[in-house]
Amino acid sequence: xxxxxxxxxxxxxxxxxxxxxxxxxxxxxxxxxxxxxxxxxxxxxxxxxxxxxxxxxxxxxxxxxxxxxxxxxxxxxxxxxxxxxxxxxxxxxxxxxxxxxxxxxxxxxxxxxxxxxxxxxxxxxxxxxxxxxxxxxxxxxxxxxxxxxxxxxxxxxxxxxxxxxxxxxxxxxxxxxxxxxxxxxxxxxxxxxxxxxxxxxxxxxxxxxx
Numbered sequence: 212x213x214x215x216x217x218x219x220x221x222x223x224x225x226x227x228x229x230x231x232x233x234x235x236x237x238x239x240x241x242x243x244x245x246x247x248x249x250x251x252x253x254x255x256x257x258x259x260x261x262x263x264x265x266x267x268x269x270x271x272x273x274x275x276x277x278x279x280x281x282x283x284x285x286x287x288x289x290x291x292x293x294x295x296x297x298x299x300x301x302x303x304x305x306x307x308x309x310x311x312x313x314x315x316x317x318x319x320x321x322x323x324x325x326x327x328x329x330x331x332x333x334x335x336x337x338x339x340x341x342x343x344x345x346x347x348x349x350x351x352x353x354x355x356x357x358x359x360x361x362x363x364x365x366x367x368x369x370x371x372x373x374x375x376x377x378x379x380x381x382x383x384x385x386x387x388x389x390x391x392x393x394x395x396x397x398x399x400x401x402x403x404x405x406x407x408x409x410x411x412x413x414x415x416x417x418x419x420x421x
Contacts, residue, residue, distance in 0.1 A: 303341035319352035
């Protein structure tokens with residue numbers, strides 16, 4: 212009986228370990244990001260874009276949430292969209308098998324900047340190894356925080372991006388706007404995209420083997 216009581220006392224005195232809450236996924240912060248995804252989906256729909264492969268940074272819960280909410284919003288609007296995790300060397304094969312016309316990049320968030328940049332560079336390098344050019348859509352944080360510009364340091368990625376058709380998104384006073392992005396050498400040129408512009412993109416071009 213004494214042993215039983217001792218065990219009960221030790222159990223009661225033991226600290227209760229609570230699971231650590233991810234501050235980026237609490238409703239107050241997540242809802243704002245979901246709202247941005249809804250606005251981006253509407254912009255994509257209005258321009259007639261379809262077959263969107265949304266690739267997100269595989270180690271970031273925030274990027275996963277953003278990608279999932281964007282794909283759900285696109286599907287609700289009748290746009291064909293797919294959810295793909297980054298860090299996969301089979302990304303080009305999956306993109307071709309899905310028949311994706313646009314590749315959306317969601318790399319940012321609750322990770323050290325160096326880790327975000329490394330993940331983005333790696334996946335862009337994987338795409339550049341298999342495609343001559345692609346149609347890219349770049350998330351506001353990926354573009355605005357400098358990660359996309361940072362990828363130009365890699366010569367192979369820089370050449371790939373200079374040949375690709377790139378659109379990005381910015382946020383001004385809570386409103387999402389689409390921009391055109393051109394990559395040349397180590398510089399990005401960003402221009403406002405006309406609201407009424409609709410574009411039928413060329414399919415991603417597979418790299419020619421010599």
